[in-house]
């Protein structure tokens with residue numbers, strides 16, 4: 307009885323707050339299929355499958371997009387801003403698309419209060435593409451600043467708090483074999499079993515290489531799979547230990563914000579040399595990667611090559627992107643257009659401060675509901691208090707039958723894609739951002 311009641315409470319919270327969030331954002335939960343809407347906006351053919359309005363999609367990314375954005379985007383696919391040409395058919399070098407690129411950059415700048423020291427770039431290749439681009443561009447920068455360097459004299463520091471930062475560190479090892487990689491902190495050492503990612507390590511355990519020898523320091527702000535996130539509160543022991551790193555310029559600090567981008571303000575943004583995010587979690591369709599890069603990191607990768615740096619593919623060169631207003635080659639035009647519409651919605655609904663507060667209260671409610679299951683011996687939260695993600699809430703049922711019951715109950719209510727990992731439920735609150 308208690309179990310059934312706890313499940314029902316959890317499912318009710320998920321369903322209710324999804325509705326409440328969309329309502330508070332002024333974004334409709336139900337599709338607007340009026341006599342003015344083209345017939346293709348009707349999301350299913352009668353009798354075939356589910357209606358969009360019957361489903362709440364918890365997919366961690368690609369994630370759900372607001373209904374009104376999709377409707378507007380569908381119109382733009384046919385006719386972009388009265389040009390008579392669809393957004394995927396216009397030239398990326400034409401004035402309409404250049405305007406869209408500038409508008410999108412200025413929306414990102416406004417929302418995150420990005421200082422003029424940093425540029426905003428758009429490209430393809432996703433978060434994984436940036437695992438490589440970061441290494442190539444930042445090693446090139448190091449060679450330009452230290453012309454007589456040998457690879458063995460260079461350090462790159464990775465903070466490993468989950469699967470994504472681990473993957474990024476492995477890519478760096480592949481691309482920079484002679485360079486010394488230092489794992490500046492490893493969360494597994496502080497975990498319950500010595501091998502899981504369930505915490506942000508204590509500040510005193512972070513050991514960075516000497517600043518003058520370090521090409522960059524890398525961390526992932528929100529570990530999507532593991533549900534581990536740095537605290538937004540600078541006083542918290544699980545915040546990022548900015549004060550332990552060099553002088554704000556060297557070594558350059560790099561952060562993967564793929565799964566928390568635009569879910570709340572970014573603390574200490576100006577201390578970062580580079581922040582990147584794939585769009586498909588919070589911002590728009592897959593295909594777009596957003597890069598916020600400090601100007602001194604935009605370097606001539608070919609000049610660095612003459613000094614010993616490995617060659618950087620031109621599509622990964624931040625300079626090539628910056629010199630061509632993100633249109634060195636054809637950018638992901640449709641994802642950029644949809645992202646522009648999503649950001650319009652965030653700006654018109656109180657910006658990131660308000661969204662951050664909404665997300666704070668949503669995750670508090672959800673963790674409280676799961677903690678009640680924990681007290682009843684039904685489920686366990688995977689991540690230690692203080693290190694828990696606002697975006698991806700991971701927990702495990704103690705019994706496979708209960709897991710099935712929960713998933714079936716959620717499914718009946720139209721709550722989909724809750725099971726994001728073989729052993730864990732990943733609740734990506736980000737779908738509502």
Ligand SMILES: Cc1ncc(COP(=O)(O)O)c(C=O)c1O
Nearest residue numbers: 432433434470530562564565584
């Ligand atoms: C934190 C984080 N970084 C990087 C990636 C990789 O992104 P992509 O699939 O765009 O390459 C993901 C994907 O889920 C992610 O969650």
